[in-house]
Amino acid sequence: MNKTIEDILGRRSIRAYQDKPIPEEDLKTIIKAGLYAPSAKNKQEWHFTVITNKEVIDQMSGMAVEGMKRLELDMNDDDHIFYHAPVVIVISSKIAGFSGINVGCAVQNIVLASMALGYGSCIIGQTRYMYHKANKIDVDKLLKIPEGYEHDISICLGYPNQEAPAQKPRKEKIVDYIL
């Protein structure tokens, strides 16, 4: 099968990682893939923070867990929202008409490039809960998010420490045709 189609259909969310860094060259390729995503009118109004510092990754997870507990979501203190992955990429953007879709294109390029190079990844929305524990200025400063940008979503990645899970069933009635 076409390798690109194979990667698109074979990508799964990976939730267990080896304690082993990703080689710098591969990480650069993965980030480049994100930067090459299309954006409305090619404005590229997004920002990526690439975090390999374990202490900061753990701190982020702890903040998000605390934020979720404050919202009375069912969390344990030792839950780790990044599954102890060695790399976290935080994406933020200027909020505008198509910013969510732009960010999604970059996210998908990053997870597919990771897959293509043999790494596992998981898209993590829970980083938004950091802002329920700490104030925006402090979180944005920690994560080097530029002024005027809002945190959208994160991705964790690394060498997988599990088999890829089965594809969850796709819902029906999603596609209509006008022939």
Added chain:
Amino acid sequence: MNKTIEDILGRRSIRAYQDKPIPEEDLKTIIKAGLYAPSAKNKQEWHFTVITNKEVIDQMSGMAVEGMKRLELDMNDDDHIFYHAPVVIVISSKIAGFSGINVGCAVQNIVLASMALGYGSCIIGQTRYMYHKANKIDVDKLLKIPEGYEHDISICLGYPNQEAPAQKPRKEKIVDYIL
């Protein structure tokens, strides 16, 4: 180079198409790629309308152009927002926390799968202007958009009738590291 990375880095917006339909099997693969995109909590709250009917494609373009003219945007009557591509995919979704990002992931899978199979594509935001010409109920009915869903964005695709344009320069200062 890794074929998937090559397709990710090589994808460009194509704005001229041959008057030639895409074989059904390839179109199915492209749509499947969209359906296999990740979505928050795997809710798959999106909808794809696949349009190969030339009259409907032209009608949509005409409505969008009229909508833009009503907004005093500079448009000519013979502008075609889909560049006369033989296929248009309209994406809509239930608006929720991550719906824009979910849709972006599906969009990127569709344009990459198109690229992988040798087709050109272009992401078209201008279909939103149809709603400046006609009312939501009528547009949604024409496009088979389910109740409770909002139109997000469209993609046109087909055999390219141009060389891929050069990559536009990527902006600097987009990436920060926390090592």
